[in-house]
Amino acid sequence: MLAYLARRLLQLVPVLLVASFLVFVAARLTPQDPAVVMAGGRQTSTAVLEAIRAKYHLDESVPSQYLRWMAGALLGDLGESYRLKQGVSAMIAARLPVSLQLIAMSVAIALLAAVPLGILAALRKGSWVDILATSLSLAALSSPVFLTGILGILLFSYTLGWLPALGSGRNFAENLRYLLMPSVALALNMLALSMRMTRSGMIEAMRRPYIQTAILKGLPRRTIVLKHALRNALLPLVTITGLQIGFLLSGTVLVEYTFGLGGLGSLLVNAIQTSDYPVVQGLTLFIVSAFLLINLLVDLLYGIIDPRIRQA
Amino acid sequence: MRRRPKAGRAVLLAASSLVALLCLGALLAPAIAPHPPQAIDLRSSFAPPSQDHPLGADKLGRDLLSRLLYGSRSTLLAALLVVASSTLLGTVLGLVSGYAGGLVDAMLSRIFDVLLAFPALLLALLIVASVGRGMANAVIALAVVYVPTIARLVRSLTLVESRLAYVEAAQALGYSSSRIVFVHIAPNVAPVVLVQSTIDFAYSILDLAALSFLGLGVQPPLADWGAMLAEGREYLLFAPSLAVAPGLAIMAAVIAFNLLGDGLQTRFDPGRRGA
Numbered sequence: 001m002l003a004y005l006a007r008r009l010l011q012l013v014p015v016l017l018v019a020s021f022l023v024f025v026a027a028r029l030t031p032q033d034p035a036v037v038m039a040g041g042r043q044t045s046t047a048v049l050e051a052i053r054a055k056y057h058l059d060e061s062v063p064s065q066y067l068r069w070m071a072g073a074l075l076g077d078l079g080e081s082y083r084l085k086q087g088v089s090a091m092i093a094a095r096l097p098v099s100l101q102l103i104a105m106s107v108a109i110a111l112l113a114a115v116p117l118g119i120l121a122a123l124r125k126g127s128w129v130d131i132l133a134t135s136l137s138l139a140a141l142s143s144p145v146f147l148t149g150i151l152g153i154l155l156f157s158y159t160l161g162w163l164p165a166l167g168s169g170r171n172f173a174e175n176l177r178y179l180l181m182p183s184v185a186l187a188l189n190m191l192a193l194s195m196r197m198t199r200s201g202m203i204e205a206m207r208r209p210y211i212q213t214a215i216l217k218g219l220p221r222r223t224i225v226l227k228h229a230l231r232n233a234l235l236p237l238v239t240i241t242g243l244q245i246g247f248l249l250s251g252t253v254l255v256e257y258t259f260g261l262g263g264l265g266s267l268l269v270n271a272i273q274t275s276d277y278p279v280v281q282g283l284t285l286f287i288v289s290a291f292l293l294i295n296l297l298v299d300l301l302y303g304i305i306d307p308r309i310r311q312a
Numbered sequence: 313m314r315r316r317p318k319a320g321r322a323v324l325l326a327a328s329s330l331v332a333l334l335c336l337g338a339l340l341a342p343a344i345a346p347h348p349p350q351a352i353d354l355r356s357s358f359a360p361p362s363q364d365h366p367l368g369a370d371k372l373g374r375d376l377l378s379r380l381l382y383g384s385r386s387t388l389l390a391a392l393l394v395v396a397s398s399t400l401l402g403t404v405l406g407l408v409s410g411y412a413g414g415l416v417d418a419m420l421s422r423i424f425d426v427l428l429a430f431p432a433l434l435l436a437l438l439i440v441a442s443v444g445r446g447m448a449n450a451v452i453a454l455a456v457v458y459v460p461t462i463a464r465l466v467r468s469l470t471l472v473e474s475r476l477a478y479v480e481a482a483q484a485l486g487y488s489s490s491r492i493v494f495v496h497i498a499p500n501v502a503p504v505v506l507v508q509s510t511i512d513f514a515y516s517i518l519d520l521a522a523l524s525f526l527g528l529g530v531q532p533p534l535a536d537w538g539a540m541l542a543e544g545r546e547y548l549l550f551a552p553s554l555a556v557a558p559g560l561a562i563m564a565a566v567i568a569f570n571l572l573g574d575g576l577q578t579r580f581d582p583g584r585r586g587a
Contacts, residue, residue: 018426026442142566144518146525147559150545154552250433254522258545268434269526272441280441284434292429 005300012292020073023284024066027277034058037275038082069281078282083274088282091267098168099252099263101175105183106248110190115234118198119225122233125203133199137192145251148185149258156181166260182259186251190244194237201233208232231305238302242295249287324575330568338384345378349535358551370554371547380561382535386447387517387565390530393451394516398458399509403498405459406466411474411493417467424460432457433519440528447536450529454519458512465508469501503580507573514569521562537562 035052036044053059057068069079078088121130157165168178205211206229214224253265260266264283271279337344346366353373361368367376409420427435439453473479474497482492523529524538532539537558544554 014422015425015429018422019429022426023438026438029442030444138567138570139563142514142518142570143563144521144525144559144566146522146541147556147563150541150548150555150559154548154556158549246431249431250522253433253437254525257526268437272437273527277441280438284430284438287431287434288429291431 001303004303008296008299012296016289016292019288020070020285021066023281023288024069025062027281028062028065030275030277034082034277037277073282073285078285079278081271081276081279083276088279091279092264092283092286095263095267098175098179098261099256099265101172102179102183102186102252102255102261102263103248105176105179106187106190106251109183110187110194113187114191114194115198115230115237118195118233119202119230121195121199122202122206123225130199133195137195140188140192143188145185145189145254146258148188149182149255152181152185153259168261179261182255182261185258186248186255189247189251193240193244197237197240198233201236202229205229205233235302235306238298238305241298245291245294245298249291320575320578323571324579327568327571327575330564331572334384334388334565334568337381338388341378341381341385345375345381347375347378349379349382350374350533351378358547367557368551368553370544370551376554376557379535379540380537380557383537383540383558384561384565386530386534386536387520387538387562390447390451390520391513391516394454394458394520395509395513397451397455398512399462399505401455402459402462403466403501403505406463407470407493407498407501409463410467410470411489411497420463421467424463427456427460428464430457433522436519436523437526437528440523445528445531447530447534450520450523453523454516457519458516462505462508462512466501466505469504470497473497473500503576507577507580510569510573510576514566514573517562517566517569 035049121133153165156163256263256265356369356373359365359369365375409417435457436453443449521538525542530536530539540558
């Protein structure tokens, strides 16, 4: 297991290196001159621009700038924002908690609803419960998160007045209320997909011979469904989790923008809109690394749940 | 729900009629829209639905229905461009990678690994940040994002196909590799690619709308569903239909293409009907 972990971690290194180079080059391909952006976009004398270029090492070659940036990144220093003159790492650290809480709440909501619904739909295949769940999941998969968010604001904030429409609270507990609607909006896509996976996995599992054996043995239906069938049905759910994390990370950008939350997603959008490239490249590198690491964790988890994978 | 062939056909029929309706609306927009999409008329600012403005008007008095109809043109055209280019490129790369194997396959696979290391929308955002905002750039960005998924799919199918007897027979007859790949293998992977590209069409409508919503795709005052939603969001309390109507239009289009993908999958792959 340790050797497997080490091998998988080593495989990540080249991917991350190439990805980081891609991120860096993408930020440098832009038509705007970073020195002009830093000077505030106004007409400035060449002397000032030269001074800015020298201070931020923009007069060096692209490979040497990349090496300087990567060396800093390895030590946790992602450079400084052009606009706010703050460290990018500090900006990420300040905004990370909101995004993390949003994602955690979404995953919890999605899985807690999807698994029971999927089991129910599978056991009552063809019934109205099944048809309703399947149709609603199509609607959820097809609705853009910002539409779901806007409809939620209209219904729960303006019409019913139950939940705050925009912004976040001052602490974790207050945030539970502020983040409820955003995390439901974000969760719907994952909920629908997981519900479908649980449903088809359960249908598949219930057809297997070992379930017949369990039924003939006279085991209670509860034990058969929850213990024998569900464990096998959940395997495909773990497989697509990587894909869903990608959806969630993309989704946070849209949800945070829709609900005016100060997380990583809205930081990225603001940075792109204002051409603040150190923030764009540092934040992208951070999110990609997190994405790769979470995917690795999911693979490891899969190995723990399904012993066949570890031996292969 | 066990879909009998009949039920499968019904889904396919409903989905294709919905898609046909969307295309018809887009094609006939100049003929059926009551107003030009950019026509400003400040006297009917935020006008409620009436005979003249069936769905009302926005802040500048532009007719909402007309803008929705014209908006479907840019949405569908952009999604078509994304899907056509990514499917073409992805299929060719996947076929080559799967059949050639060796160094070519290894290099292409590593490139796809790196691209897939980015969450989809994040890669699109990065590309747009680098080449600049606008509809053409959003289309290019999403096309790049979609290529590796298609290429991986086609590669795995090609690996399976190239071990089958008909490929061996073609090799024994001395056909060139390009003939075997493009004449013999390609038609056999086409159904799966068609299903995938239909589903990608649904996703690209969503992703394009997302980019426009963030102000990085189609730029106002052009009529586009994502951009209209972003504009309408400012008057959400005052005139909710300005944001909700284009949102529902996006959702309807995505449902249509998702259903079409489901229907086609059932049609081409009877083994998966039960699931």
